[in-house]
Amino acid sequence: MSRKKDLYWHKTAQLALEYGLRPVDVSRVVKEVFPETEVNGRHIGAYKRRLITNGDIPTEWLYKPNINSVTSEAIEKVLDEDMFVYNCSIGSIKQSLKCFEYKMTAEIVDEMKEVNVWLESIEKQE
Amino acid sequence: MSLEKKMEDLDMSMDSGYTRVDGSELEEGLSDEAVEKMEKAEVEHTPTVMSKLQGSVDTPEEFKFADKMTFYSMLRNIYRGKSILITGPSGCGKSSLGKILAGITNKPFYAFNFGDTMNPSAKLLGDTKFDKDRGTWFKPSRFVSALKDKRGAFIMLDEVTRDRTGDLGNILMPVLDGQKYLALDESDTADTVSIDKGAFFFATANIGREYLGASHDLDRAWKDRFTGGIYELEYLPANKELELLMIRTPTLDRDDGAHITDFARRIRELYKAEELNTAVSTRMCLTTAELVVDGMTLVDALKHVCLPFYPIVAGDDTERVRVIQVIQSMGE
Numbered sequence: 001m002s003r004k005k006d007l008y009w010h011k012t013a014q015l016a017l018e019y020g021l022r023p024v025d026v027s028r029v030v031k032e033v034f035p036e037t038e039v040n041g042r043h044i045g046a047y048k049r050r051l052i053t054n055g056d057i058p059t060e061w062l063y064k065p066n067i068n069s070v071t072s073e074a075i076e077k078v079l080d081e082d083m084f085v086y087n088c089s090i091g092s093i094k095q096s097l098k099c100f101e102y103k104m105t106a107e108i109v110d111e112m113k114e115v116n117v118w119l120e121s122i123e124k125q126e
Numbered sequence: 127m128s129l130e131k132k133m134e135d136l137d138m139s140m141d142s143g144y145t146r147v148d149g150s151e152l153e154e155g156l157s158d159e160a161v162e163k164m165e166k167a168e169v170e171h172t173p174t175v176m177s178k179l180q181g182s183v184d185t186p187e188e189f190k191f192a193d194k195m196t197f198y199s200m201l202r203n204i205y206r207g208k209s210i211l212i213t214g215p216s217g218c219g220k221s222s223l224g225k226i227l228a229g230i231t232n233k234p235f236y237a238f239n240f241g242d243t244m245n246p247s248a249k250l251l252g253d254t255k256f257d258k259d260r261g262t263w264f265k266p267s268r269f270v271s272a273l274k275d276k277r278g279a280f281i282m283l284d285e286v287t288r289d290r291t292g293d294l295g296n297i298l299m300p301v302l303d304g305q306k307y308l309a310l311d312e313s314d315t316a317d318t319v320s321i322d323k324g325a326f327f328f329a330t331a332n333i334g335r336e337y338l339g340a341s342h343d344l345d346r347a348w349k350d351r352f353t354g355g356i357y358e359l360e361y362l363p364a365n366k367e368l369e370l371l372m373i374r375t376p377t378l379d380r381d382d383g384a385h386i387t388d389f390a391r392r393i394r395e396l397y398k399a400e401e402l403n404t405a406v407s408t409r410m411c412l413t414t415a416e417l418v419v420d421g422m423t424l425v426d427a428l429k430h431v432c433l434p435f436y437p438i439v440a441g442d443d444t445e446r447v448r449v450i451q452v453i454q455s456m457g458e
Binding site for chain 1: 173174175177178179180181182183184185186201205226229230231232
């Protein structure tokens, strides 16, 4: 039996969706809170459908929301826990990239050229 | 089984917090509404740190030490500030794990090796210095700076079992006990250093008969201080060790890599059978791989790296002879 994933941006996105912001605007709010996130409007749209199906957010709103005030509130209310998970998420990607970078540079460097330069410098000293 | 009984069992399993993996048996004989209710009950749950970590954080390429749950529980302990102790044989990747975790959590990394100190109090607390203008003054240690770091330091206490005096442990015990400050001397009016609430302690220890003598184990008092748990790290399985060799030495011939890991596996089996007093570490495998890449033959590289770990004694049935036999079988 599948269980829906819990992600660090869900709480922030839900807050913005409860105010009636469009997914594309919610993704802007999420990016303000988690600057390096790769979450986009499509992810938010899918999450919105899940929340509506579960009856967790209304489908009609009386007032037009203000994106700036929602962003301020989202930044203020973000959980330490979500920020930690976000940092780990980015850190993990960077850690993998470092690993690939190591592979790439190790392949590119012409080691024999370096060894020849080193040998020449020894010969000169002699 | 009656319907009521099935529903009761379901309620109990939900209350206990366990996630049911296969509900097909229970679903038999239930109405559509009941099944729908069950599915909704199983899908709805309260997000937790662990569930968010599992959903959001991918295991990095270089994390080849254990299963994924171990990885997520380590991250959870870092978040909760619960100190963890990693035990395992030398060279199995304990310190590398610390560096990787610090990198993932984006915490400032401070490492303190317990094997390289002559003056424990100077290492952990600080030392007095003299200056002709200022007179005698106290210079706090790097450890004190780590405790005070406002970004919440990742503090690695490496090889805690190498502190034979016990002094380093005695100074550290109150800090690991959850005390929020460190006293700089033993007087009632001692200056204290406040420990940042984000500071996290990650300790490593070599466990095994060749490191701890007859007891083979670590002091109970030490173990009690690591509320995040003790993780027992083993050497990597051969396939993961080979992956690691290929990552670190990309120009290594894959067959040579496979021979190195196979050699390590065979030596470790002899060690487990207590026929050898020490095993071949991942670090030794990496060193061998580097030598092979630089042009040494596989057999020579294995001999060069591994033989010094096995004593020269007279006789045909010595540890060294056994290792040489395994090495020579690699060359055939």
